[in-house]
Amino acid sequence: MSAPFLEARDVRVTIGGTPILHGADLSASAGELVAVVGPNGAGKSTLARAAAGLQSIAGGTVTWNGEDVKRLRGRALARTRAFVPQRARVPDGVTVLEAVRIGRSPHVRPLQRLVAADHEAVDRAMERAGVAAFAGRQLATLSGGELQRVQIAVGLAQETPVLIADEPTSALDLGATAGLARLLRDLVEHHGMAVVLVVHDLALAAAVADTVVVVSEGRTVATGPPADVLTSERLAEVWHVDAALDATGGRTALHVDWLCGTSPGGSPPH
Ligand SMILES: Nc1ncnc2c1ncn2[C@@H]1O[C@H](COP(=O)(O)OP(=O)(O)OP(=O)(O)O)[C@@H](O)[C@H]1O
Numbered sequence: 001m002s003a004p005f006l007e008a009r010d011v012r013v014t015i016g017g018t019p020i021l022h023g024a025d026l027s028a029s030a031g032e033l034v035a036v037v038g039p040n041g042a043g044k045s046t047l048a049r050a051a052a053g054l055q056s057i058a059g060g061t062v063t064w065n066g067e068d069v070k071r072l073r074g075r076a077l078a079r080t081r082a083f084v085p086q087r088a089r090v091p092d093g094v095t096v097l098e099a100v101r102i103g104r105s106p107h108v109r110p111l112q113r114l115v116a117a118d119h120e121a122v123d124r125a126m127e128r129a130g131v132a133a134f135a136g137r138q139l140a141t142l143s144g145g146e147l148q149r150v151q152i153a154v155g156l157a158q159e160t161p162v163l164i165a166d167e168p169t170s171a172l173d174l175g176a177t178a179g180l181a182r183l184l185r186d187l188v189e190h191h192g193m194a195v196v197l198v199v200h201d202l203a204l205a206a207a208v209a210d211t212v213v214v215v216s217e218g219r220t221v222a223t224g225p226p227a228d229v230l231t232s233e234r235l236a237e238v239w240h241v242d243a244a245l246d247a248t249g250g251r252t253a254l255h256v257d258w259l260c261g262t263s264p265g266g267s268p269p270h
Contacts, residue, residue: 005065005162006051008061010023010061012024013043013057019218024219028195030161033210034213035199035208036196036215037199037213038216039239045086048083048198049083053077078106079160080160082156095138096136099150106158128183144171163195164198177201184208185208188210206247212224212225212226230245
């Protein structure tokens with residue numbers, strides 16, 4: 001792994017007078033998959049948006065290859081990172097193919113048509129995200145999981161060195177989730193990409209990530225390899241559950257004592 005391509009340090013975000021992030025850090029290098037985990041409302045999406053240059057920050061720094069994200073705009077930013085949002089906007093009358101072609105637009109000169117290389121990139125992205133079979137369907141007719149895969153295809157068509165995906169598996173079935181896990185690993189291992197994945201499934205995070213970043217109450221509270229970070233002590237402290245990560249033989253599982261613990265927001269189990 002090289003020096004961090006994306007580096008967000010001590011990021012502070014205030015929305016409508018309310019502090020949302022007050023000291024969050026996140027970095028990602030080429031060939032690294034970083035999973036951002038944490039409870040509901042911890043600030044994961046806000047951090048991902050700030051890192052992607054989509055959320056203005058009140059303090060701290062976000063740099064891409066050493067350059068302040070504020071200096072990157074429009075097409076330059078869109079060629080640097082793809083951002084797969086948690087909730088996709090679904091414009092009326094747009095097909096899957098058209099949406100993925102829009103994803104390609106940062107590479108197309110203004111008022112120019114897509115050239116052969118762009119069509120190939122669009123086809124490749126649809127194939128890899130598993131949406132080619134319904135390329136002609138209107139977005140508004142898709143299931144939640146199908147739409148989520150289209151969002152991934154849109155991001156892949158951008159062919160950026162960095163992909164930031166905010167809970168891209170939340171609507172996916174088990175097989176589609178495993179397929180996406182393999183795809184993300186392929187992007188970092190064989191294409192040298194940096195991938196930032198916001199995800200709730202800690203077993204999945206442990207399986208795919210090189211580095212796990214734990215965000216809690218607007219701060220980064222731990223960063224490191226999954227087994228070092230997702231300890232039972234931290235699961236109790238941050239998520240208020242009695243649980244243990246089991247990562248043996250290439251399989252990961254989270255063993256949770258579902259009925260032990262406290263209600264959300266309560267104190268940790270004893
Ligand atoms: N535009 C906004 N206006 C007011 N509050 C906001 C806004 N955006 C986010 N927040 C608040 O900031 C906090 C962090 O939100 P964020 O979406 O970053 O959390 P998250 O960790 O991604 O949560 P989840 O896991 O539930 O998706 C939440 O309490 C949320 O309600």
